[in-house]
Amino acid sequence: GxxxxxxxxxxxxxxGDSAVIKCTYSDSASNYxxxxxxxxxxxxxxxxxxxxxxxxxxxxxxxxxxNKTAKHFSLHITETQPEDSAVYFCAAGxxxxxxxxxxxxTVTVRA
Amino acid sequence: NAxxxxxxKFRILKIGQSMTLQCTQDMNHNYxxxxxxxxGMGLKLIYYSVGAGITDKGEVPNGxxxxxxxxxxxxxxxxLAAPSxxxxxxxxxxxxxxxxxxxTQYFGPGTRLLVx
Numbered sequence: 001g002x003x004x005x006x007x008x009x010x011x012x013x014x015x016g017d018s019a020v021i022k023c024t025y026s027d028s029a030s031n032y033x034x035x036x037x038x039x040x041x042x043x044x045x046x047x048x049x050x051x052x053x054x055x056x057x058x059x060x061x062x063x064x065x066x067n068k069t070a071k072h073f074s075l076h077i078t079e080t081q082p083e084d085s086a087v088y089f090c091a092a093g094x095x096x097x098x099x100x101x102x103x104x105x106t107v108t109v110r111a
Numbered sequence: 112n113a114x115x116x117x118x119x120k121f122r123i124l125k126i127g128q129s130m131t132l133q134c135t136q137d138m139n140h141n142y143x144x145x146x147x148x149x150x151g152m153g154l155k156l157i158y159y160s161v162g163a164g165i166t167d168k169g170e171v172p173n174g175x176x177x178x179x180x181x182x183x184x185x186x187x188x189x190x191l192a193a194p195s196x197x198x199x200x201x202x203x204x205x206x207x208x209x210x211x212x213x214x215t216q217y218f219g220p221g222t223r224l225l226v227x
Contacts, residue, residue, distance in 0.1 A: 043219060046215050049215065089153055094213075095208065097161055098169065100156075101155075104152070104153050
């Protein structure tokens with residue numbers, strides 16, 4: 001089955017700086033890569049996703065890049081704000097209807 | 112739309128007891144999922160369903176059962192609860208594949224289960 005590895009496990013950034021989280025996947029058949037944000041005690045919520053037919057996608061301060069050859073994808077958050085503090089999960093999925101999730105990255109934005 | 116709803120929010124079980132976690136979605140989604148999330152960990156897939164009457168095992172199905180008699184409901188049954196089943200359980204749903212790509216999974220608020 002698919003195996004998704006996520007790094008780093010924790011990330012502390014100064015407010016206004018950028019944050020980058022990286023994930024690798026093992027199954028070359030995976031074609032869908034979502035990123036979820038989970039605040040403490042809350043449900044995971046989708047913040048951005050990317051399909052294998054594009055290399056980059058941006059939505060305001062967040063962007064995701066995908067390198068299919070190397071089987072890795074990354075989340076970039078620019079101009080970080082205190083409300084960006086949360087746990088972020090990457091995931092990978094294909095035609096089998098399922099997602100495999102990374103272990104998560106705890107992001108702390110220091111004021 | 113209420114989206115994905117789950118009951119109960121929190122439950123304490125004794126070892127060996129059984130219970131059913133309820134999940135309902137009102138978005139007419141075909142696919143539904145059950146995940147467990149252990150402290151500081153990612154989400155592990157327990158069971159999933161691609162439509163009424165169709166269910167399949169995920170990564171960690173042992174100790175659980177599911178059924179899908181309607182499009183809206185996807186209950187998760189725990190038989191003979193064990194301390195290892197202490198976790199937060201999330202239900203999720205999504206539309207069917209579009210152009211061979213998965214659609215967004217929407218999560219319920221979760222059920223926190225403690226087995227003592």
